[in-house]
Amino acid sequence: MHPLIRNRRLRTNEAIRSLVRETIITPNDFLVPLFVVEGKGVKQEIPSMPNYFRLSLDLLEKEVKELWAMGLKSVLLFAMVPENLKDNKGKEAVNPKGLMQRAIKTIKNACPEMLVMTDVAFDPYSSYGHDGIVEDGIIINDDSVEILTEMSLSHAEAGADFVAPSDMMDGRILSIREALEDEGYTNVGIMAYSAKYASAFYGPFRDALDSAPGFGDKKTYQMDYANRLEAIRETEMDIDEGADIVMVKPGLCYLDIVREVRNHVDVPVAVYQVSGEYAMVKAAAEKGWLDHDAVMMEQLTAIKRAGANIIASYFAKDAVKLLG
Ligand code: PBG
Secondary structure, three states: OOOOOOHHHHHOOHHHHHHHOOOOOOHHHEEEEEEEOOOOOOEEEEOOEEEEEEEOHHHHHHHHHHHHHOOOOEEEEEEOOOHHHOEOOOOHHHOOOOHHHHHHHHHHHHOOOOEEEEEEOOHHHEOOOOOOEEEOOEEEHHHHHHHHHHHHHHHHHHOOOEEEEOOOOOOHHHHHHHHHHHOOOOOOEEEEEEEEEOOHHHHHHHHHHOOOOOOOOOOOOOEOOOOOHHHHHHHHHHHHOOOOEEEEEOOHHHHHHHHHHHHHOOOOEEEEEOHHHHHHHHHHHHOOOOOHHHHHHHHHHHHHHOOOOEEEEOOHHHHHHHHO
8 A cells, every 4th residue: 555645644643733723712712601690799600501600790890800811802791680670662671770781881890991792682671581572472573673773772872892683683783783873883893693593502591591482482583493595694684784793603503504604704703602502511521421621622613613703602711721
């Protein structure tokens, strides 16, 4: 045997492997999701998300300083809304003194350079646990867009750098962009959850925010996971409507979509490695069935290799600690 090409030459040792490695995870890749809750000194572990916590604002302050020191410079905020403030109108969602609005200010005070993105959706505020206003069991599109637009303005007013609509109502990006322009928030960006699938992997997140739908499911607005072409259509439309960044969500089961979207568009593509993906790794590792750190890095690298320019991940801190 005299093969001219031996692929194993480039795998001989770590030095050559690292020299030819195509995809490298760095702290710059991450967007860190944070859950905030009312109270003082509150740090609640989310039962289905081991080692992930809801934090009250005083502890949030400490957390973002720690993230910044680790080189993690962007966060994605979610607020846990008390049951008595939920309704079908989104009143609390646009409250200038609401938890989300205070959380934005807290972060900007504690760590002014931290990039603050906010989740814009109705579900944590909705007595029905849906991403829009409910009428006769139906999630109404256009009235919901109005509230999402007001919500975005309210986040911008509180100091958010980016709003991230995750609701999947039609036409919301255009409406939000126009409103931001009209009100002078020309530098506030939009990261659109564009190809967001109706996924069973969001379960632990809905525990985290107590936001599970009270009836039915989200299949009339989130995408059917059997579909691929729709993802291109959704992302292209969001870009036309003014999105600065588009997102594919969830991550691992959707890497074909990530690659397809990456090849089609010319804006940054974010991928959300969602709560269920985190929970699976933690659960298997707890049982001793998988090597936590190895699986985590393999998954994150695969997401980036597929074309993600930004990774929203609950593993951000774990991964950066491992990178050293
Ligand atoms: C809100 C929202 C959800 C997630 C992000 N924003 C839940 C949902 O749409 O039901 C899920 C994130 C995760 O599972 O980590 N619309």
